[in-house]
Amino acid sequence: MTTPSSSIITFGPAEEPDRRQQFIELMRACPIPDGELLLNMGLFLTPQTLSRILFMDFLYQKVLEVQGVVMEFGCRWGQNASLLTALRGIYEPFNRLRTVVAFDSFEGFPSVDVQDGARMSQGGYATTAGYETYLDQVLRHQEQEAPLDHLRKYRIVKGDICQTLPAYLAAHPETMIALAYFDLDLYAPTRACLTAIRDRITRGTVLGFDELNDPVTPGETLALKEVLGLDRYAVRRYRYSARTSYLVIE
Template sequence: MIFDIPGVIMEFGTWWGQNLCVFENLRAIYEPFNQNRRVIGFDTYKGYLDLSSKDKQSETIKESGYILPEEYVSYLEELLACHESINVLSNIKKCSIVEGDVRETLPIYFNDNPETIVALAYIDLALYEPCSIVLREIIPHLVRGSVVMF
């Protein structure tokens, strides 16, 4: 789907990281020698920080819904490193996690990495404001054929 599209794979709202691992493994299977395809996950790992009137509340979509244990981020980084270590070009880090509120971390990421092209963006956010900010921020980094998934 994105084989001919340059750029990174970004996931917004990684939670336990299962999709990050799937993206990394698919990258390793289908593009093992593509040194430029990175997989980047964004999440607070502290659950939903604040809801607005535009957000539909439910049993799962509530303040601090989807919170994870404090040590989980380091575990997920180890897990991704393990997946990378058994793949081709294991000396090149191809997965990373950006911890924090995407409303703050994504603009900083693009400011620090203005050359970033987004080949695939997987947006798994349930709140209006973070989702709209992600869309606004990634649009300048999309190219013809980029995929945005919800």
């Protein structure tokens, strides 16, 4: 697997990339023996990455008594899908119906719309070729850390979500959604997903959003405004991160 140069947009100070690179080199040079490596991954968590984990935990705890699956729209490297799988192992290891479904093209943005602003471009946020196969192995291992691991309780759905989500829902007519996390960054697929899930959400369903109110990614807010409206639900931000927010269907 070759590593692509990173295409992510960041807002840190000029010296941040160098500092981060030094930290990465420390991580790669980590002398901890294999038998203790996974136990010590917290060494490399930063406030930014830890707050992401805390947010996933916050969202997951909100849906413990809500029936339905967990979906991530735009999983990219799959960190959230892995975290959500681990959280299931902590909070409800015997909930065999709490499938975690991770969607992505794994080829970056299939297309961008004029509504998405100047900084989004086709192919942005691509993964390495075949990454979904690697992610499948990671999630399989993650699942094996909790009971009922003989039942596969995650799915990875590759392709343009404007097609794959309606197809998934048609193929799984029983699907109710307890938690959906939107991280597509773009107008058209966010709109398509909000539209597709409307008859699969219930009172209590939580919708998480990665980039509402962000001028870099205006499409996500536009899509929410058009499909659900901005005045109908309280859109709350997660207090430990500038951008992430959520609403509860009531």
